[in-house]
Amino acid sequence: MITTIVTDIEGTTSSLSFVKEVLFPYARVHIAEFIRNHSHEPEVSELLQDAAKLTDDPTNTEALIEQMIQWIDQDQKVTPLKSLQGLIWENGYRQGDFKGHIYADAAQAMQEWHNQGIKLYVYSSGSVYAQKLLFKHTEFGDLTTLFSGYFDTHIGGKKETASYSAIAEQIETEPENILFLSDITEELDAALKAGFKTCRLVREGKVDSPNDHDTVSNFFDIKL
Numbered sequence: 001m002i003t004t005i006v007t008d009i010e011g012t013t014s015s016l017s018f019v020k021e022v023l024f025p026y027a028r029v030h031i032a033e034f035i036r037n038h039s040h041e042p043e044v045s046e047l048l049q050d051a052a053k054l055t056d057d058p059t060n061t062e063a064l065i066e067q068m069i070q071w072i073d074q075d076q077k078v079t080p081l082k083s084l085q086g087l088i089w090e091n092g093y094r095q096g097d098f099k100g101h102i103y104a105d106a107a108q109a110m111q112e113w114h115n116q117g118i119k120l121y122v123y124s125s126g127s128v129y130a131q132k133l134l135f136k137h138t139e140f141g142d143l144t145t146l147f148s149g150y151f152d153t154h155i156g157g158k159k160e161t162a163s164y165s166a167i168a169e170q171i172e173t174e175p176e177n178i179l180f181l182s183d184i185t186e187e188l189d190a191a192l193k194a195g196f197k198t199c200r201l202v203r204e205g206k207v208d209s210p211n212d213h214d215t216v217s218n219f220f221d222i223k224l
């Protein structure tokens with residue numbers, strides 16, 4: 001029996017194009033200015049140090065900015081970069097430059113599941129802070145009240161089975177009672193290996209070859 005749903009964001013609750021054509025370019029344009037203006041703040045300074053450890057020349061801030069722009073362009077899920085992106089997007093949401101995109105079916109189904117007592121969690125490569133911002137500023141209003149918790153790559157990569165086992169342990173729920181929703185087969189494979197039920201979202205384009213996961217094109221077709 002499914003008591004709990006863990007959902008991905010990009011390609012699942014929200015469009016790929018919102019992330020790739022709105023959020024990532026916004027971070028790309030503002031990251032240099034953001035780092036130059038905020039690097040003295042403890043939270044930002046710590047993230048920069050963590051990111052610098054992953055580069056060849058940890059002492060050169062300008063080279064680090066270039067590296068982070070490259071990571072954005074390559075959609076690298078580098079944890080300190082994802083945290084910095086959240087801090088940068090905060091301004092965009094606050095100033096009304098964009099709203100968090102949520103498919104209407106996802107907003108409605110999640111509201112219904114929540115009303116039925118099903119627990120909802122988010123697991124995304126975007127930082128927990130970025131996840132909360134996205135769900136707080138949607139065209140359906142503040143959806144953060146629907147969620148019991150949020151997970152990002154601090155718990156591990158989304159293609160690693162251990163991450164899903166850690167989530168199940170943390171939320172004190174048997175894996176077989178958890179349904180994981182994602183558009184990425186490798187993520188679903190990892191969740192399935194951890195004992196989760198899985199459902200694949202194919203939001204744009206045709207459903208491709210069959211695989212081990214139920215596949216739907218919107219949240220209304222998800223069977224619990």
Ligand SMILES: CSCCC(=O)C(=O)COP(=O)(O)O
Nearest residue numbers: 008009010124125126130131
């Ligand atoms: C938290 S919103 C931004 C999404 C993001 O930064 C990202 O990398 C998408 O990852 P997902 O795991 O949601 O596919």
Ligand SMILES: [Mg+2]
Nearest residue numbers: 008010011183
């Ligand atoms: Mg995704």
